[in-house]
Amino acid sequence: MPSPTETIIHKRDGGRLTASEIQAVVRGYLAGEWADYQMSAFLMAALFCGLDRAETKALTQAMLHSGSVLKLASVRRPKIDKHSTGGVGDKISLCLAPLVAAAGIASPMIAGRGLGHTGGTLDKLEAIPGYRVMLDARRFERVVREVGASIIGQSPKIAPADRRIYALRDVTGTVESIPLIVASILSKKLAAGSDGLVLDVKVGRGAFMRDRRAARELARALVRTARDAGLPTVALITDMNTPIGRTVGNALETREAIEVLRGHGPADTRELTLLLGAEMLLLAKRAKTAHSARSLLEQRLADGSALAIFAQMVRAHGGDARVVDDLDVLPRARFREPIVAPKSGVVVDCDPRELGFVAIELGAGRRQASDHVDPAAGIELVRVVGERVKRGEPMAYLHASKRALITQSAARTAAAFRIGPRAPKRRLVLERIVR
C-alpha cells in the first residue's frame, strides 16, 4: 500500500484512488498511521481534484464501516429516513417523523446539532423538558418498532471516521467539497438501518449551497452514491431564501411543529412536511401516487394520530408528553420585544442567513461547540414574505433571556427584512432528483 505522502501526491496530481487505497486512508487515519496534517492535505487535494463516483462510494463505505451499522431487524414496517442539508427555521423532521409513522411506515432518524447559522433538530427536541436524544441502539430499535418514529443523536459508535474527519474539515477549509459532503452525510445515513432515504437539499442564501447548480450537483451525487450503496433515495431541492415557517429558535420551532401536527401551523411548514412525507410513502410503496400519499398524510394530521405518535415518541425519550396539549410546557424567554416595520408595504424579502445569525446571538445556537444553548431564545416572525405590514407594526418578536441581547440584535433583525410594493411568488420545491 502506498505511504500517506504518496497517496496525497497521487490525488494531488489528479490520480484516481482504488477502493482499497481509500479504505487505507480512512483506516490509517483512525489507526494513527496518517497524521492530522496529512489528512488535511489529502482533503484539500480531494477538494481541488474531486473524487469520482467510485471513489466517493469507497469513501462513504470506509467511513460507514469505521463504526457500527444498525440493522433494526425487528422493525417490520418499511423504514424510511429523511435528511435535510440544513436551513433556517427547518423544524420539518419534528413534524415528519410522527406523521409518516402514523401513515404506517417507520422513521428512524439520526439527527444533528446546529451548524453555522442553521439550527439542529436535536436542540429543538431538547427544548421539551426531559427529552433525551441519546438512546442506545437497543432502545432506539424498540422505540422505532413500538412507536414508529424516533429521532436520536449520533452515537460515538456511528461512523467515528466521519466524526474525526468532519472536525478536521471544519478547521481546515475543506468543508465545501461535494464528494466529501456526500460521504459524510451518507456514511451516517447508511448506518441508521433504513430501507430508503428522502433528502431535502436546500438552496439559497440560508443554505450551505447558495446556487442552484451546486445544489443540483450535490443532490445528484447524494442520490447516486446512496443508490450505489443499495439505499433507494430521492432528493427534493427546496428553497432556502427565506426562513421556513414563522419561527427560528428551539422551543419556538418545536411549538410550530406541534401546531402543524395539530392540523394548523404555517402553510409552508405544513406543505414541506406533506411533500417530503409523500416522497417517503412512495419510497416505502405505501402509496401508489403522490396524490394518494398526500391524502393519507392530510388525514393523519386531521385525525390527530400524527400528534398522538409525537406524544408517544416524546414519552419514549423521557420527555414531557403533555407538551402536545399544553405548549406552556415549553420554556419561554424572559424577554420578548417587537421589531417594528419602518414603513408600510409588503414584505418582499427576509434574509434567512441573517436571521440565523441573530438567533445565535440571542442564545439559540452555538458559536463554539462548547457553548450552552438557550432553548427559549429565538425569533417569532409576525410577517413573512408576501404579507402586508403597516409602519410601526411588529414584523417580528425577539425572545431572549436578557434585554441587552435583544437590543444588540434589533437593527440586524430589521435589516433582514425588505419592504416593497410586491413580493415575488415563492416556489417551495425547485426540483426533484431521482438519479
Next chain:
Amino acid sequence: MPSPTETIIHKRDGGRLTASEIQAVVRGYLAGEWADYQMSAFLMAALFCGLDRAETKALTQAMLHSGSVLKLASVRRPKIDKHSTGGVGDKISLCLAPLVAAAGIASPMIAGRGLGHTGGTLDKLEAIPGYRVMLDARRFERVVREVGASIIGQSPKIAPADRRIYALRDVTGTVESIPLIVASILSKKLAAGSDGLVLDVKVGRGAFMRDRRAARELARALVRTARDAGLPTVALITDMNTPIGRTVGNALETREAIEVLRGHGPADTRELTLLLGAEMLLLAKRAKTAHSARSLLEQRLADGSALAIFAQMVRAHGGDARVVDDLDVLPRARFREPIVAPKSGVVVDCDPRELGFVAIELGAGRRQASDHVDPAAGIELVRVVGERVKRGEPMAYLHASKRALITQSAARTAAAFRIGPRAPKRRLVLERIVR
C-alpha cells in the same frame, strides 16, 4: 486578522493575501496558533492556487525574519553566494567557493544535506576527517573575512520557519510548488548576508525540475523574488540528464573537486565551475566581461591559489588540510567492484536519477533523516556519455563497505547506462536568466 480557517478558505478560493496576512500565517505557525493540519491545508491550497509575486516576496520575508539574519559587516570584499537546486554528482560548491575567493571575492555559503536522490555539499565536506560544518555566526564571519570562503550548515537560528514548514511539506505532498520552493531557498539565502547570488537551476531526469518550462519558471521566480528583496541574482539553467563529472558519493566527489582545484578533473566539472564562477565575478563587478572573468579564474586554478584557499578553509573548519596534497586522507571503501559493459559502443545515456538512488543504496545517502552516511561509498564512472567502451570493460566501479551492497546494486547500475552507436552532443548551460 482573519482566523487560520478563514485564511485557508481565502487562498483556497483563489484570493490574494496581503503581506501582513502572510506574516500572520508564518508567525502564527511558529507561535502555535496555526496547527500543523491547518498549515498543511494552507500549503496544499497554495500549491493549487499559486502565490503571486507580492505574496511570494512576503512569504520569503516572513520566513527570513523568523530567524537571525547575518550581516558579515566586517567582510570588506563583495560577498557572492551560489546555490544549486540539486543534482547528482554536483560537487561544484567545493571547487567554486575557494576559486572565487582566490579571485578576490568572498564566498559565504550555507549549504545543505542530501535530499531525495541528490547529494548534499555538507555530506561531501564531512568526508574530510575533522571538517566541522557547524560554525557559530562569529566564527563563520571570521573565516569568510580571513580565508574568503566558508561553507557551513544551516544553524537552527537561520529561518526556523522554513525548517518547520519544509519538514511539513516533505510529508504532505506540498514540495512541488514553485512559490513555496522559491520562498524556502531565498529565505535561507537572504539570511546569509551576501551581496549577490548565482543560481544553478538544474533541469532533467536527475533534477527536481524535469522539464525546461518548469525550470525556467522556477529560475525566473527565484531571480525576480531575490531582486524584489534587494539581492542581485543571476540564474543559469544547466543540464542534469547525466551526472556531473565522474563521481557520485561523498569522499569520491570531494576527491574530484580537489582534482579540479589542482587544475585537472573532468571537463564538465571544471567547465561548470568556471561558468558559475564567472557569473559570480560579474555580479561582484570584479570582471567586466565573462571572458576576462574566466581568464582570471583559469589563472587561479593554474597558479594553485584556489587550492591553497581550499586548504585554508578546511583548516579553519577543523579539517585535515593535508587532503589537498594527499587524497589518501579521504576514507576509502573496503570494496570496489567493476560494472562491465554488456556490449561495445558509445555511452549514449547515463541516468543520473538511477545512479543517485544506487549511491544511496551503497550507503552514500539517507533514506530517512536519521540514517548514517558512509562517506566512502559511491560510484566512480569510468566511462561517461560520449565515450567509447568495449564489451567486458568496466563502465563504472561501485564503492561500498559490504560486498552485498554492491551485488544488489550491480544490475541497477548497469541498467542506468545505454550503449549505442553515437551520443548526442551535450549542452551544459541551457539558458541564462537575469530577470
